[in-house]
Amino acid sequence: MPPKLSVRNLFKVFGPRPGKAIRLAGSGFDKDAIFRETRSVVAVNDISFDLAPGEIFVVMGLSGSGKSTLVRCLNRLVDPSRGSIRVDGTEIADIGREALRQIRLRKISMVFQHFALFPHKTVLENAEYGLKMQGVSPQERRERALQALDAVGLSGWTEALPEALSGGMRQRVGIARALAVNPEVLLMDEPFGALDPLIRAEMQKELLRLRERYNCAIVFISHDLNEALSLGDRIAIMKDGRFVQVGTAHEIVTEPADDYVAAFTRDVDRSRVLPAAVVTADLEPLIAGHDRVGAARERLEEVPHDSLPVVDGTSRFIGLVDAESLADRPARLDVREAIRKEAAAVQSDAPIVEVFGQCAAGHTVPVVSASGRYKGVIDPLQVFAVLGKDQTNGEAEIDGRADDEADPMADETPPPAIAAAGLPARAHA
Numbered sequence: 335m336p337p338k339l340s341v342r343n344l345f346k347v348f349g350p351r352p353g354k355a356i357r358l359a360g361s362g363f364d365k366d367a368i369f370r371e372t373r374s375v376v377a378v379n380d381i382s383f384d385l386a387p388g389e390i391f392v393v394m395g396l397s398g399s400g401k402s403t404l405v406r407c408l409n410r411l412v413d414p415s416r417g418s419i420r421v422d423g424t425e426i427a428d429i430g431r432e433a434l435r436q437i438r439l440r441k442i443s444m445v446f447q448h449f450a451l452f453p454h455k456t457v458l459e460n461a462e463y464g465l466k467m468q469g470v471s472p473q474e475r476r477e478r479a480l481q482a483l484d485a486v487g488l489s490g491w492t493e494a495l496p497e498a499l500s501g502g503m504r505q506r507v508g509i510a511r512a513l514a515v516n517p518e519v520l521l522m523d524e525p526f527g528a529l530d531p532l533i534r535a536e537m538q539k540e541l542l543r544l545r546e547r548y549n550c551a552i553v554f555i556s557h558d559l560n561e562a563l564s565l566g567d568r569i570a571i572m573k574d575g576r577f578v579q580v581g582t583a584h585e586i587v588t589e590p591a592d593d594y595v596a597a598f599t600r601d602v603d604r605s606r607v608l609p610a611a612v613v614t615a616d617l618e619p620l621i622a623g624h625d626r627v628g629a630a631r632e633r634l635e636e637v638p639h640d641s642l643p644v645v646d647g648t649s650r651f652i653g654l655v656d657a658e659s660l661a662d663r664p665a666r667l668d669v670r671e672a673i674r675k676e677a678a679a680v681q682s683d684a685p686i687v688e689v690f691g692q693c694a695a696g697h698t699v700p701v702v703s704a705s706g707r708y709k710g711v712i713d714p715l716q717v718f719a720v721l722g723k724d725q726t727n728g729e730a731e732i733d734g735r736a737d738d739e740a741d742p743m744a745d746e747t748p749p750p751a752i753a754a755a756g757l758p759a760r761a762h763a
């Protein structure tokens with residue numbers, strides 16, 4: 335499928351000498367050096383990415399790293415200094431006012447942290463607003479706004495005024511307004527940043543449902559790593575206007591590109607991010623229609639597991655046998671007849687947290703692919719090894735000295751952003 339959003343070599347420079355600043359950036363000078371030289375800030379520095387329909391792309395980074403400037407470039411609230419932005423195949427980086435207005439009304443919606451609702455309009459009128467601006471007929475816009483309000487769980491509130499709503503509900507109205515136009519691209523700049531943790535978790539789940547229903551590409555800015563990891567199909571870590579790493583939650587946590595990324599992921603709950611696949615060990619299964627109870631009893635004696643998996647002729651997992659289910663059965667009986675009925679498998683992409691209970695109880699946990707093919711069993715020792723691993727990957731913590739070494743252009747004193755990098759969570763508390 336063609337990308338909904340395609341960004342190429344995007345730059346935004348604030349200040350008097352954008353051309354020179356971009357040239358210096360191209361020669362490897364960093365943001366601070368370029369500022370000293372040109373009095374211009376390279377807020378977005380050579381960013382490229384593509385978003386597929388339905389994809390959630392989370393952008394994270396310290397304060398000042400350029401996240402807001404980047405999303406604001408994407409709908410031209412800020413005019414980019416250079417580069418290409420294609421929305422659903424249409425170049426929008428250099429189009430005129432009227433064409434841009436149409437794109438904003440129909441193709442790109444945006445939700446901010448403090449979303450402004452019209453205080454004297456009802457919830458329904460607020461949700462209809464974008465459609466009204468598009469000139470959609472009253473009846474159709476009412477229908478579409480009602481659908482969007484229903485999708486965000488506000489169908490009972492259509493006639494209320496914003497003042498009657500909680501912060502979370504107001505944010506839902508904002509999302510309904512953004513979705514009612516059925517955009518190709520939804521831009522969200524810390525949309526849940528002002529919500530309390532419970533509401534926030536609820537909104538995150540809701541967003542995952544909404545993206546399936548509306549199938550738009552979503553650029554989502556967040557300061558919260560756990561939010562990023564649970565929402566992002568891919569996550570970009572931004573520093574000084576650049577993407578220092580783009581990857582899945584798994585990649586970002588297990589293979590941080592540098593100390594800056596490692597500092598972000600240090601406190602993450604790995605059991606919620608890493609999939610069962612990384613702690614899966616080989617264990618040869620029994621084959622239904624081939625292996626018999628007697629042989630199974632012997633195998634069970636030899637392995638350090640309380641059960642053995644049984645697969646069919648096409649490697650599909652069909653169940654477990656254990657000492658109890660094998661006992662008192664004729665040795666020549668097919669193993670299929672001794673399968674424990676309640677045995678369940680986990681999918682290899684399920685987070686490790688889902689198998690903790692069974693592991694701790696000492697049970698054998700079979701792992702299967704999405705199509706049910708047997709992959710192996712969870713290895714409890716690997717579970718503890720992976721989760722207990724030093725979260726900085728054994729690297730030195732971020733500090734001014736380490737950064738100086740990595741960066742020949744750096745000043746004597748580290749910029750404040752680097753000094754703060756060791757504490758990404760608290761830096762934004």
Ligand SMILES: Nc1ncnc2c1ncn2[C@@H]1O[C@H](COP(=O)(O)OP(=O)(O)OP(=O)(O)O)[C@@H](O)[C@H]1O
Nearest residue numbers: 348375376377395396397398399400401402403404
């Ligand atoms: N209008 C502007 N004029 C000049 N410089 C700007 C302007 N807006 C942003 N900047 C600079 O661009 C850089 C990126 O700022 P931006 O607001 O995009 O960061 P951010 O990652 O969104 O930060 P935060 O997490 O605090 O929201 C910063 O160095 C900032 O000072």
Ligand SMILES: [Mg+2]
Nearest residue numbers: 401402403523
């Ligand atoms: Mg910002």
